[in-house]
Amino acid sequence: MRKFILYCTLGCLLMFGCSNDEDLIDEEANVSVSLKMQHSWDGETIAMTDLNTIKYENANGEKMSIERLRYLISDVTLEKQDGTIVELKDYYLVDITKEETLVIEISDSIPPDTYNNISFTFGFDNEDNLSGIYPDLNTALWNVPEMLGGGYHFMQLEGKFINESQVETGYQYHAIKAVDNSGDEPVFQDTFFTVNLGPVTIRGQEELKLSMDVSEWFKNPVQWNLNELHSMMMPNFDAQVMMFHNGQNVFSLVED
């Protein structure tokens, strides 16, 4: 009996020892993956030098500029071929004027493989969208006032457009969780959304290029009329819901 127990123990040790080694080998093969954020207008790259100039025309025919563009993405995930999800749970504030925010390391250790899907949340889901809990976002004044439900902005897109009186006018296309404060009790509607970018093969160290087509925010399915909707859109429930719909097709992976 004693010999049996001894052999079992040795067997177990050998077995676990081998599996640990395999894990180590697996981990050594893992690679880092980052997202490089790119921005375009109808397919044309938006460079830093393109900001502050009225050079774009939206689907409604309004000439406009981009001065600021900041947005939040969170919960980046990879779906393996067996359907399991690799959660790279984090959040990132992208600022088109800050080069250092345009490359996001989503993980420093991912097994090379072909994945069914890479996805992220535009903005914060309700679990994460809690007032004041992220010091870096508080520092960036990314908060939404409590009277509008608190939490954080999802996007701040700002610039100027030529209005119907031919006057340069500022616009503030700010996306948050939709709230209707017109009744006795506020009514909320979720406006975060999941962006599914499709399959991706990770071979070695990868830099995936992710593009936002800014023109899409003004195009599809709602042809945005800046003359009617250019300002004070945070408390505008309907405007927030329209931004939600128009945001569905703004992101795509860029093929090398």
Add this chain to the structure above:
Amino acid sequence: MKRIICYIGVLAALACSKDQVEPEEEYVVYEPTPVSLDIPEFFSNAILDPVIPPNNPLTKEGIALGKKLFFDPLLSVDQSISCADCHMPINAFTDKETFSEGVAGAKGTRNSMPLFNLAWNYDERFFWDGSAFGLERQVFHPVTDIKEMGNTWERVVNDLAASKEYPVLFQKAFGEEGIDSIKVSRAIAQFERTLISSNSKFDQSLRGEIELTQEEENGLAVFLDETRGDCFHCHGNPNNPLWTDNIFHNNGLDSAFVDVGLGKVSGDPADNGKFKTPSLRNLAFTAPYMHDGRFETLKEVIDFYSEGLQPSETIDPLMKKVAQGGVQLTENDKQDLIAFLLTLSDQQFIANPDFTP
């Protein structure tokens, strides 16, 4: 302060015969005492850590030296004014002038900026136009500006070296002999980083110690309401104790610019008319307002944002209803907004004995 005394002379004496005893020489090696910035709990919980450059850590002796230099007129060419003449503690480290008076009555063209919570200026761009990168570099400008202290660094260093007190104070602060402009700037920057304002009425209300009045509460609502004041996109919200975004905006003061501000520094015409967003803390002590001190009262400031905006190519998109002159606040909302803004003033800060000579 650790004081390590090496009695070289004694050792020499022991090694020599009685006839050859040399006089004792005392070499004193000072080691500055590291100190941590006394960060208010709300600051450390709510926002990112302050910026302390690795090459200028805070020390007890460095801060003390910086404070002494800050209040010492020796830095000016005729020894008539100190930093504190334009940055008075009682005025939250600014003064009451539209443009401060330098040596020989010279006047600048920008309003003296108040000094507090400077360690949380993450981009480290100082002055109204962001022309100084880093608090240490900021110190260099006023000493040699002919409209401020009008001095030369050579003269400053010579005067400090010739004084009875400073050589040993510098040695204690930096652990080595010698005085130079870099050490002066580092010491003053250390002192300035300790100027923390965190005990206004509003801070106390956040801690649950007192309650705001109904007018002050409504003023906060105006401040945070995008359809009324919409002040929060640039000046922050109760989740951030700084009350500034510390970046640069054209807030619609002028259609044509006498002073282009950031545009002159960056060389980019898109930056013309942009100036740094000042903190709203301590407004009770910091009038007049704006980069050129054009507004004497908070009422004038609020009237400007309500009805006085001027269009220009670089006006910030966040400035709303420019064609109507501004956000068109009611008189009641204006009064309440001012009442709220005044809750951000910190009496304890301006009376703090650590910050006065």
